[in-house]
Each structure stands twice: as C-alpha cells, then as structure tokens.
Amino acid sequence: MSATPYQQLEAEWRRLHAFRGALSLLRWDAAVMMPRGSADVRGEQVAALETEHHALLTAPKITRLLDRAQANAAGLEDWQLANLREMRRQRDHAIATPVMLISRLARATARAESHWMEARRQNNYALFAPHLEEVVLLVRDKAALLGQALNLPPYDALVDEYSPGITTADIDAIFRSLSRKLPTMTREVIAAQADQEQPPLSGRFAAGKQRALVVEVMKAIGFPFDRGRLDESEHPFTEGVSGDIRITTRFDAADPFTGLLGALHETGHAMYDLGMPQAWRDQPVGRDRGMALEESQSLLLEMIVGRSRAFVKYLQPLLVRHFVVSGPEWELEAIYKRLNRVTRGLIRVDADEMSYPLHVLQRYDIERQLLSGQLAVRDLQQVWDVGMEQRFGARPAGVTDGCLQDIHWALGSFGYFPSYVLGAVIAAQLWESLRAQVEGLDGQLARGEFGGLFDWLREHVHGFGAKLPVKELVKQATGHALGANALLRYLESKYLERKA
C-alpha cells in the first residue's frame, strides 16, 4: 500500500527535523567547540542549511500534500490533526517570510551583533544605532508580512512566532497586574531584608568541583547523560534534539551558585524537550509550545524549585561534600536567604524574580515603540535611561548596564522579551497546582527526588507537545486562565512570608 498524503507529510517533516537537528548542532559547536577564527565558515554552513530548510518547507509539494491530507482528515487521530495544523502553521510562517528577507536579516543582524560588541567596548551607543536602524526596518517588514498572513497586528505576529495564541492584550493585562503590585511589594521586601547581612563567600570554587556537583544534581533530576551533554559557554543555553540534548552553563570560581542555577535553568528546557511523547519526536506536534512555555519550564526549575527551602535542604549537604566547606554561611537558612535576596539592580539577567518583570516591561514598551516608529532608534538610549530612572530609581552608568545590556535587538529578536514574564507567570501557576496535587512534594525535593515533580509536568505539560495553544494548555493544566495572580501570590507568600 502506498503512503497516504498525511504519511508522506510525516516523512517530509522527519527530514526537516533532521535538518533542524543538524543546524542545532552547528550552533552548539559554534558556541562551545569551534575555533574562534572559524565564524565565517560556520556562517556559510548555517545559511546553506537554513536556506534549504526554508526551500523544503515552502515547496509546492508540501502545499499539495497539506491540501490532500486535509481533505482526507477523517481517519486521523487527534494528535495527527494537531500535527497537520502545526505543519500548516510552519509552512504559513515560512511562506510569509521570503528567503530573501531572511538572508538580508541574517546579514544585518551579523553586522549589528559585531557593532553591538564594539559599542559596548567603547561605551558609545552611536556606533550601534545605524545598524540597529537597519535591523528594525527589516523586522518591521517581517512583522508586516507575518501580520498580513496571520491576520494579526505586526507586533502580535512577532509574539505569535514565539508563543502561539498569545496577544498583546494578554501581555498588557498581565503587566498591568504586575505593575500595580510589584513596586510596593519590592520596597517592602527590600526593607524587610535590610537587616540581613550577606558577606561574599570566601574561597575559590574550582570549575571541576562545581561541575561534579551540577552533574550529581542533573542526574538526580533525570537528565540522560547517555543521550546528552553538559558543557561550558559564555552564556548558558540548550541546543540539540530529544535523543541528543546539550546544555551549557558558566562557572564562576568566586560563586558556586550561578553555574548551578544556570544549569538548572537549561535542565528545565531539556526536560521539557525530553518529556514529549517519543512517537511525536520528529514531528511538529512533538515540539515545545513556544518560548513562554519553554521559559516556564526553565524558570520553574531555576527560580521556584531551585531557590525553595526544600531544594536547599537537598543541596546543602552536597555543597558541604563537594566543596568541603563549613561555617554559618553554609547553613541551610543562610543559603536560602542568599539565593532569595531582592535588589533593585539595573541588569536584567542578574535580577531577582521580583524585579525581573519590570526589566521586561521596560523592554516591551520600548520595542513596540521602535517597531511602530513612535520611537526613533537614535533616541533609544535617552528613553531607556529615563525609563530606568522611573522604574528603578537610578540611571545606568553607561550602555553596558544600560540599553546595550541585552543582545536580543541586535539579533532581530523583537517580541521575544515578553516570553520571560509569561514564563514566570505560567511557572507560578503550575507550581500552585503542583503543590496542591503532588502529595509530599516538599519532602521529595528535600530528599533530591524529582520523580513526582516531573511525572506531573509530563502528564500536564510536556506530554502535550504543541498539541494545544498556550492559553488552553495552561487552563487545562492549572484550572485557571493565564494571568498574573498566581505569581503575585507566590511572591507575596514567599518573600513576605504571609498569605496573599
């Protein structure tokens, strides 16, 4: 019997999946293994594979098969129908963004990235501005084309790429709730923590020892080292595919926690990928449901679980054993407090979970104005500094702790920042349900047992892959609509140790 149109589509996507896996390995290698001088060669390889991936995805054959499969959808299972919808979605996105635009954007962002670095070195925004201008113009084109194809406003179309089904209205509502509560709450917490001294930890923590500790924790979590790797890179990330998943972290010899928390964050991403049904693994329905969901999984592990009293109870003896340390600063409560210190720093990636959303709000406001043309690229630095003063009460000293602290815009990633806050919001909602439904969760975590946590996540989140839109998945998993309340409750009860 010859293959049905739907079966042929599955075969086509198996091939596309293999291309994406190869591309992911090229990126992993570039960040972890590649000799410094070889970026040009790697750039050509990535461009060739991406172009071909785009060509395969937009080939007339795919459109024909999609139409024929749709017409014969009667016999398909639920997940296959979802798969068909995701195939069409990928195809639509690819067709809406012509390869010429993609390659112009690739060149412009490559230039912008190198000038971003130079502008940071020289603390001179003007060196970067013309290149960002070029990127903004191209992203505007892309947003307009995607918007037309998806029948969405341009910025919403970009958000939809990262988190399907989430609109600006959803994001605005969440930010409104957070903005109403967080500033006051942050002030209260800072005041409450004012009497807690936190001297820097003395001693050096060798990378080898940190790695051994991290590997032990990752093994307890269930990371499969026979089908995955842990390496070091300048910025932690997750690449690879289920079956060969690769995370990185960065060890700081003066601080034994950043490397661990970075690894927990990436392990959260990895466990999400690994939790998809095996049979869907090379199909669109077997992919993550976008960046908001991805961040919910990484933040849940890094921020909520990894900084909980229960986890610290598990961690404390490991720290003592691996680093051979003792003293009051290594007692459970001291470590817990160190990991949950709230400050009002100007750097997003160093922010605590309470001030983090305000950092994203700053970027969300600005990137929408840049994209609509309401804000000129040349005025970015000034608007940034004013915004920080209003939100955090201080102006950055330069561009490095100011408007050039993130690389996202240089890379053309507009519409991405909200994912971080959406992720935090979803993580808090999932955590509330987890605590209600998994009996003895705290005790399990304190013993380094993560089975209960991940069984629940697989059953309610991972196992659905891309089958449901984000909001539907959250509603089904938690019984509540996507919203900021759970996060606010979590923050209030944790940091002010009172019920909301």
Next chain:
Amino acid sequence: MSATPYQQLEAEWRRLHAFRGALSLLRWDAAVMMPRGSADVRGEQVAALETEHHALLTAPKITRLLDRAQANAAGLEDWQLANLREMRRQRDHAIATPVMLISRLARATARAESHWMEARRQNNYALFAPHLEEVVLLVRDKAALLGQALNLPPYDALVDEYSPGITTADIDAIFRSLSRKLPTMTREVIAAQADQEQPPLSGRFAAGKQRALVVEVMKAIGFPFDRGRLDESEHPFTEGVSGDIRITTRFDAADPFTGLLGALHETGHAMYDLGMPQAWRDQPVGRDRGMALEESQSLLLEMIVGRSRAFVKYLQPLLVRHFVVSGPEWELEAIYKRLNRVTRGLIRVDADEMSYPLHVLQRYDIERQLLSGQLAVRDLQQVWDVGMEQRFGARPAGVTDGCLQDIHWALGSFGYFPSYVLGAVIAAQLWESLRAQVEGLDGQLARGEFGGLFDWLREHVHGFGAKLPVKELVKQATGHALGANALLRYLESKYLERKA
C-alpha cells in the same frame, strides 16, 4: 550584470561545499563529542543531509548550467576550466550512483559494522560473513554502474573515485616492483637490527603532557589553532574544512610516540587542505586530488619526516622537557632506532614502512577477487590466513589480528587500500625532490623549522588542488613518472644505510 552560467555554478558549489562542511562536522562530533546513545539521531541527520546533497548535485539545473558553461568556456581561466571539469566529474559520479543504492548501502554497511564488532568480540567470522555478503553485492552494483558511466572496468571505477586517473595497471606495476624487492630487504633489515635491544619504556606518559608536546610540534609545523582543533578519538582522523580543520589522535599512557605520530599523520592531511589556494576553497578544484595524494601528505609527515634523524634531533629535547625523562633510552640514536624498528607483525596499522606494502597487497588481491566473484565471501578467512602465511610466515591467531582487523570492507570501502601504498610511493618521490631542491632541509627540520618543507609542498602539490590528474601532478612535481623506485631507494638507503 547577471551571473554567467559558470558563475552560477560556482554559487551552487559554494552551497554544496557548505553542506559538505556541515556533514563533516556531524561526523567529527559523532566520533569526538556525541553521547554514546545518540547514534540513531545522528544517523538520521547525516542521511538527510547526504540525500539533499545528492539531490542538489544531480538536479537538472546543474546539468543545464554545465552544458551552457561548457559552450561559453572561451573566456574562462585555466583553473576555472579545471573547476568545470571537476564539477562535471562530481555530477557524473553522483548520477551514476542512484540515491536508492546509496541509502541501501548506508543501511547495509551500518549493519555490517555492528556485526563486524560482534564477530571480533566472539572471534567468529561466520557472524560477519552474511552482512559482508550483502555489502559486496551492493558495492558490485555500484562498481558496475560507475564503470559504465566512466567507461572503466568495475574495480578501476572504484579506485578512480579515490584517486582519479589511477588504474589497476598502475597499481599492479608498483606492486610488482615492491614484491620483487621488499621480502629480501625486510629479511636483511631484520637481521641487521637483531642485535638492537629495545626494552619497553618505563613510566607513564600523562595524556595532558603528551597533548602539550603534540600541540608544540603542530604549532611549529604551522597548524592554525585559531582555525582548527586537536582532540582525542579511538581512531585518529581529520575532518572539517579549510577554515575550520579538526584532527584527532589517540594517546597511549605507556607510549609517548603513537599519539604524536598519529597527530603528525593527521596534521599532514590538514596541511594539505590548508595549502589550497584560498580563492578555490569552496570549489571542486580546491579539493584534495584524492586519497593517494592525501596519504602521500600524511605519510610524508608521519613516516618519512617524523622518523628521520633530523626530526628526532628536534624532538629529543622536547621529550626530555615535557616528560622530564633521562637515560640511555632517551638519547637521540635510541629514539631514532625505536621509531624505525622493522618487524613482521600481522597488523597493518602497526606495521613499519617496509612491511606495510605487503599488508596492502594482501587486501588488494582479496578485494578484487571478492568483487569479481572469484572468491566467495564465506571463504575469506581461509584465503586470508593462507595469504598471511605466504607473505609473513605466520597465521593469525584469530579474526582480530586476521581478516577482521580492518573496518574498510564492512564500510563498503573497496578500492581504497591501494591508496595507502600509492601514498607511500608518492611520498618517497616527493621526499627525493625535496631533499634535492630545498637547501639545508635537514638542518631546518632539526631546528623545528618546517617552512622550507611546506613552501615546497605548497608550490608543487597543495597549490594545485584538484587541477591535475594524480599522475600528471606527480610527474610535474618530481620530474619522474609515478613508480616504486623512489620508495625502494629510500627504504634501502635508510634501513640498510647504503645507497641503492
């Protein structure tokens, strides 16, 4: 002005080059970095990229462009004409081997490889035979198809894949010369070396120290560590492309020489790739001129230069410094003798340069008979053991030091073995010319200066890429036709320390 057909072809091949680079990285990663359990995932990625590479190469568009470029070849430069010829050659080879045959061969060789390992473990040839049978049948098909397309006998067509322009007649003539002289010469050398005791080296040589020594030597040779890497793998190899070249070696803690010699071998390959004209780098004319030439470059460095008195003079103080050793076994002449010991072992990869050709002759005879059907696969082990007895005076104890010592046939690499001997023959010819033309070469090598050596090689070999057929290149570089005389002169003068 729009691009000419020839320019369009160059653009197509830039893309194919990027694909080949990506594939090479996937292979490098599989051998050096990949988690053990991920071979299935990697297999799918490699298959997808290879299939696409084949499709791009055999697309009707390429044929049209080749014809149009040929018709307008008047304005093309010499190297561009050669490039056009190499493009056509690649296309012809690809068209002659349908993708269905390639993928059947890929599956058959994957099965054969795992049964090769199992048969070695159990010392049972019968476990491997049926899988080799399948591979032989498919290779026979491939050889017939290639032979038809290239108008060559089947086995010659396979050899032509590896070393364009070399025929069975060339190989037979070389083996005849070698077979006439080598057995007697080997007996003489073994007798002459009989009184030289060689106790094993005492002590352990840590991989880190061996690596530091090897890196120092590779830097002196000119290996670009900003665009290349040295790693460890079970079997040494070279992957990557000019611009991101990656070699591996294997360190043996009991022996400080195998890791170094392995690295020298691979550095020879790497320097060949790096010596191509920069402007040709992503074009067919900018590739190596096949495996015989490749092996000539690796063997020249590993066997001739790396075991010469001049090189040992440079190496000896490095050994003393890196390993902090002393004693009679670390004196120059002792090291030289250790590196140039002739034995009659049964293992090809451990063979000295004098017995090496006989190992290849054994395989050359057998693989031609297997391919023609004159020898049945089931009789391989017996024929192997008889052949070894005749050639080396001893029978293997089992399959591991017998007919399953090499992986080549399991992988379908028939017609490859002669490259090793052709490489040794060419290396000796080049060495003769080098010594005649590069003044003070020995002194340079003794001081760790490799500029004179590689300037000459770039001018006479590397710089031609794939512009000339092998035999023409050798004639032009050395003034002599391809033949065994230089190798015999070299061996006689070196091992019997007399002029031939």
